Amino acid sequence: MSGYFYQYITVVVRDFIFFHDDVQSTTIAVAIASSLCCSIVWAICHLLTLGSSSASCKSTKDKRPSNRTSNFAWSKSKRRKSPTNSTSSEDDTALEDDIEVPCIKCGEYIADYTCRFVTCKICCLAPSSCTTHQAAEKRRRPYRIPRNGVTEINLSNNDITECPQRMGYIGPQLTLLNLSHNNLCHIPVEIGCLLGLKELLLNNNNISSIPDSIGSLINLRVLKLSNNFIKYLPESLTSLSNLVQLDVRKNKLQSLPAGIGSLLNLTCLKSGSNSIQHMPASLYKLKNLKVLKFEKNKIDSLSGAVSNLLDLEDLNLSHCQLSAIPRELGSCCALRKVDISHNRITDLPAHFGQLRELTRLNLSGNNLRYIPSTLLLSTIQDCNVSDNDFISSQHSIKCVPMVCKIPPLLELSARAIVHNNPHDKNDHKEKVLCDLLQAMFCDFPNVVDIPPVVQCQHSCCVHYMPSLFVMFMLN
Secondary structure, three states: OHHHHHHHHHHHHHHHHOOOOOHHHHHHHHHHHHHHHHHHHHHHHHHHHHHHHHHHHHHHHHHOOOOHHHHHHHHHOOOOOOOOOOOOHHHHHHHHOOOOOEOOOOOOEEOOOOOOOOOOOOOOOOOOOOOOOOOOOOOOOEOOOOOOOOOEEEOOOOOOOOOOHHHHHOOOOOOEEEOOOOOOOOOOHHHHHOOOOOEEEOOOOOOOOOOHHHHHOOOOOEEEOOOOOOOOOOHHHHHOOOOOEEEOOOOOOOOOOOOHHHOOOOOEEEOOOOOOOOOOHHHHHOOOOOEEEOOOOOOOOOOHHHHHOOOOOEEEOOOOOOOOOOHHHHHOOOOOEEEOOOOOOOOOOHHHHHOOOOOEEEOOOOOOOOOOOOOOHHHOOEEEOOOOOOOOOOOOOOOOOOOOOOOOHHHHHHHHHHHHOOOOOOOHHHHHHHHHHHHOOOOOOOHHHOOHHHHHHHHHHHHHOOHHHHHHHHO
8 A cells, every 4th residue: 555655756756746758847847846845834934933932921910919009019119100091002101201391380399290280289370270289199209300312402594483381391411502593472381391491592582471380490501682673571470589690682572570679699681672761670670780770761760779880891871761870879889781762961060080991981962061080081992972962172161150159168167156155246256257357358247148059069168177276265
C-alpha cells in the first residue's frame, strides 16, 4: 500500500509540478513553493506575537486595585486623577495630560479645572450654582509650583486675532508672555492664573479693555499696553505692588486709576498720546519714580506736590496746555531731562535754576519773554528755546521807580519799638526815641507814615533782637 502511495506522489510531482525535461517550468514552480512556505511561517509568528501581548495586557489589568481609594492612588502615580469616569480612551488621554492650575483667588490649592471660575471649593464665587462644587466633598490638595515647564512664551508678530483661554493654564512657572504686534481684540480673564508672570507685553494690538483679573499678577514687574484702544484701566491694576514699569501710551485713556499711588515700586510711567486732563493726586506719592512722561495730553496744570518726586530724572510734559510751572519743581534736584515744549508758559520760576543736574532742556513753542538769570545755560548740553516771544532790543523796557526809600535798620528798629510798645505822651522813653528819629533826619517822622510792607516785615524782626541791643537804644 505504501509502495502505491509513494509511486502516486512521485508521478504527481514529476508530471504536474516538476515538468519532465522542462528546466524553466521547474524553476518557476520552485520559486512559488518557496514564497508560499515563507508566508506560512510569517503568519504563524505574527499569531504567536499577538497572543503574547494579549496575555501581558490581561495580567496588567489584573494587577489594578478594585476599590475606589486604591484606584486614586494608582492613577495619581501617573500624572493626574480624573474626577469623573471617562467613556473613551481619548477622554482619558486628555484628562491625564491636564496641567494642575492653582486657584486664582488663594493660589495655595489646586483649582478644579471643570469649575468655570477656576477656583477651589472654598474660594468658589458661586458654590450654590457651580455644578462642580455641588458634588460630593473633595479634599483640597495644596498646589506645588512645578520646577520644570515653559518659562517664556513669545508670540509677537504672528497676526493672532484671539488669545486662547488655555493660555492662562500654562502654570505659574511662566515669567514672560509676549503677545505684542498682533491683532488681539481682548484678553481672556484666565490670564490672571499666571501668578508667576513678571513681564506681560500686549502693546501694538487692538485691545479695548483689560480684565479685572490682571490684579492677581502680584509678581508682575513690566506691563506694556501701548498702541491699543484702551479707554480705562481697571482699579485692580493698583494691586500690582511689584510693578516697576507701566507703559500705556497711544490709547484713549481719559484718566488714570485714582489709587495709582499704591504702586510704590514704580520707577517708569509712560502715558503720552492720550486724552488725560488731570494727574491723580496720589501720583505724587511715587517717591521712586524716575521717568514721568505725559506728552500730548490735555493737562493744564502741574501740582506743587511734584516736589515729592525727589528721584525724578526725566520729565516730559510737551504738547499739553500748561500755562505755568510751579516753583516746587526746583526741588527735584535729580532732574536731567525736562521737556515742556509747545505749551502756553509765559514765565519760568527763578527756582528753576536749582536744577544743577540738568543736561537737556526743551522750552520751544511757548510764550516765554525771558529766561531767569538763575538758570545756567552753559551747563546744559542740549537746550532748545526756539519759537518764543523773548524781549529784544527793539522793545522799550519801562523801569518803575521806587515809591519810597527804605530806612536803615536802626531806624526801623526804633519805629517798631515805638509802635509795638505804646506809652504815655509824657513818658521819657518815648521822648528819647522820637528825638533819635528826628536826629536821623528821617523822611517819615511819624510812625504811622512808615509803609505797611516795611513796617510789617521789620516789626516782626524786632521781637528776635537781643535785649541788650534794645536796652542800649532805650538808654
